Amino acid sequence: MSRAADWGLRIAGIGAALLLVTLILAALGTSPAQAFRLIWDGAVGSPAKFAYVLTAWAPVLLCAAGLLLTFAAGLWNIGIEGQVVMGAIFVTGMLRLTQDVLPPAAALFLAALAGIVGGALWAALAGVLRLYGQVNEIFGGLGLNFIAGSLTVYLVLGPWKRAGIGSTSGTQPFPPKLWLPPILPGINVSLVEIVVGLAAIVLVCLALRGTYFGLRLKAIGKNLRSAFLLGVPTERHMLAAFALCGALAGLAGWVLVVGTSSRHQLFPLISGGYGFLGILVVLLANLNALWSIPISLFFAAISMGSLQLALQAQLDSSLGGVIQGLLVLAVLIVGGIRSRLAAASSERTARSR
Amino acid sequence: MDIVTFAAVVLAASPPIIFAVIGETITEKAGVINLSLDGSILLTAMTAFVVALTTNNLILGCLAGMAVGAAIALIIAFASLTLKQPQVATGFVLTLLCRDLAYVLGNPYSRVPGPQVPHTPIPGLMNLPVIGPILFDQNPVVYLSLVLIVLTWAYMYKTQPGLKLQGLGEKPAATYVRGVNVNRMRYVYTAVGGALVGLGGAAFSLLVKPGWARPYGIEGTGWIALAIVIFGGWRPLRAAAGAYFFVLLQMLANTLQSALPSVPTQVFPTLPFPLMILTLVLVTLGNADWVNRLLNRLPEGVARWLRRTIKALQTSPPAALGTVWEKQ
Known part of the structure; x- marks a missing residue:
């Protein structure tokens, strides 16, 4: 297939997805042009708004980085949402312990470590269930997501209840000394969040391309049995992939608690769907680490833009999810059509010889 | 509450899970995984409610739910059987997409009162001791769910096409040699299973949890249904038993909730x-x-x-x- 036809197909897929979004908007009686403009304005309309997009970008980048490892090993770490939540729980716990006794920088650093440990433990549990309990990681992970969510509710309403207020709105917010400082006054995103997110994905990219560990993970993902027969310690590597992914998810939990424009507290649904968004990003990037970087920025922009749209146009904020989902679905289907056409054309050339 | 009333209540709450579990069992028996259940159920529940509300016709609502469920399943079949894309990936994307689509499209119909499946005891049979109040003092959807379990079991294990259905999931090559068009039949069973999942969604919004809202309050049930299919060992009777057991536990959790007021109520649904x-x-x-x-x-x-x-x-x-x- 020619290069032009290949790109034509991809653009047609994205066009079809956007056409469907337009039809949905029209069906709801909203002007599609206005809706797209509101999303655009909501995402990049002002430096402050774009800062929110960057705030959402960091956790998606961290989740996508982790998921690149588990996907490389052929694992579906759907438990990532729960791993983000568990990270946030450990971060909150550590900050509660240290906020009055340690200098803020030390408390924040220890909290990040705690988040990493919390996420990694929760992911390792999904890995143990898969490897030693034969429970498919999709179901193990999902169940663990719900358990982490319910643990949050229990903590918020029980042991970590705000004095005098018994509501699910969240724990007592941390004081500003425990917030990551903004890049510039008025631009409420911290350089730390963005650097941590980008560093994670670049490191994962390097690990997958240039280390034996990455090579073995990919071997396991391609063919588990062959990798095992060739002497790769498959169980240890799969557990490591889970734990590392969970560690990065836990770090996302840290960002969600201490980030400049976060709510600085633990609350139910703190993971905000960023883990699942990471899965969509990695699928859309076809497991490519470098493509995941712009795609996660794009998806963060859609999410934030559609939040603004919901406020102004009486629409449900899930519209962002619809756009993202349709795009990934379109790319999956176009990917299938492309390989089918490629197979057909190579068969033709083989026959004509 | 005495045990007969309790059994009747469990049975009355079970149709959505039964339809979804039986549907997915059929799909997976043919060798295809429809992972999208959690989203499919929400989207079909919303569709069934809106169609029943606007047409004032419950049957049209159910049919609309089934059509949407089948359409979602056909997307998975097309992506995996024809385009050879991973089933789990398509299914997962559709889970999220259908959920969000349900929230967006259902937004104008949130918390609007609408039609409900009427209570229709069967005269005569309902007066039988014990089984009368449990089985025959219900509504058409419950009767249908009971009939479906028996029919699916009989079809799978007692008929020639049912045997071929098992072959599709166990040994497609051998089934092909027997003259079955493997991919076409997989398409058919995926669509049938998806339609039943859609009927499950309709049974939620028109019977067990009437109406529509965001969140609808049953989020996560689709994943439970997928797990029950595994627990059921891909056999309709055992899967149905698993579904009843799950509904029973849900009821017990509700009872426990009132007995333990110190534990936050949000913990029990999980x-x-x-x-x-x-x-x-x-x-x-x-x-x-x-x-x-x-x-x-x-x-x-x-x-x-x-x-x-x-x-x-x-x-x-x-x-x-x-x-x-x-x-x-």
Whole structure:
């Protein structure tokens, strides 16, 4: 297939997805042009708004980085949402312990470590269930997501209840000394969040391309049995992939608690769907680490833009999810059509010889 | 509440899960995984409610739910059977997409009162002792769910096409040699299963949890249904038993909630999930190497008893589940 036809197909897929979004908007009686403009304005309309997009970008980048490892090993770490939540729980716990006794920088650093440990433990549990309990990681992970969510509710309403207020709105917010400082006054995103997110994905990219560990993970993902027969310690590597992914998810939990424009507290649904968004990003990037970087920025922009749209146009904020989902679905289907056409054309050339 | 009333209440709350579990069992029996259940159920529930509300016709609502469920399933079939894309990926994307689509499209109909399936006791039969109030003092949807379980079992194990259906998931190559168009029949059973999932969604919004809202309050049930299919060992009767057991536990959790006022109420709806993991561990434990190694080390009597228990619980999926079949 020619290069032009290949790109034509991809653009047609994205066009079809956007056409469907337009039809949905029209069906709801909203002007599609206005809706797209509101999303655009909501995402990049002002430096402050774009800062929110960057705030959402960091956790998606961290989740996508982790998921690149588990996907490389052929694992579906759907438990990532729960791993983000568990990270946030450990971060909150550590900050509660240290906020009055340690200098803020030390408390924040220890909290990040705690988040990493919390996420990694929760992911390792999904890995143990898969490897030693034969429970498919999709179901193990999902169940663990719900358990982490319910643990949050229990903590918020029980042991970590705000004095005098018994509501699910969240724990007592941390004081500003425990917030990551903004890049510039008025631009409420911290350089730390963005650097941590980008560093994670670049490191994962390097690990997958240039280390034996990455090579073995990919071997396991391609063919588990062959990798095992060739002497790769498959169980240890799969557990490591889970734990590392969970560690990065836990770090996302840290960002969600201490980030400049976060709510600085633990609350139910703190993971905000960023883990699942990471899965969509990695699928859309076809497991490519470098493509995941712009795609996660794009998806963060859609999410934030559609939040603004919901406020102004009486629409449900899930519209962002619809756009993202349709795009990934379109790319999956176009990917299938492309390989089918490629197979057909190579068969033709083989026959004509 | 006496035990007869309790059984009747469990049965009355079960149709959505029964339809979804039986539908998915049929789909997976044919070798295809429709992972989208959690989203499909929400989207079909919303569709069924809106169609029933606007047309004031419950049957049209159910049919609309079924059509949407079948359409979602056909997307998975097309992406995996025709385009050879991974089933789990398509299914997962559709889970999120259908959920969000349900929230967006259903927004104008949130918390609007609408039609409900009427209560229709069967005269005569409802007066039978014990089974009368349990089985025959219900509504058409409950009767349909009972009939569906029996019919699916009979079809799968007592008819020629049912045997071929099993072959699709176990040994597609052998089934092909018997003259079955494997991919076409997989398309058919995926659509049938998806339509039943859609009927499950309709049974939620028109019967068990009437209306529509965001969040609808049943989020996560689709995943439970998928787990029940595993627990049920891909057999309709055992899967139905699993579904009833799940509804029973849900009812018990509600009772427990009023007995333990100190525990936050939001914790109870998540109780099924640790249980789901435990159940899955139990039914898959027999497949793990270390269990067999451990059993060999135990004294013979204990080991034999344990082995028999594990064997009774153990389930294994259809051999070709989730794989793509191609004519050589």
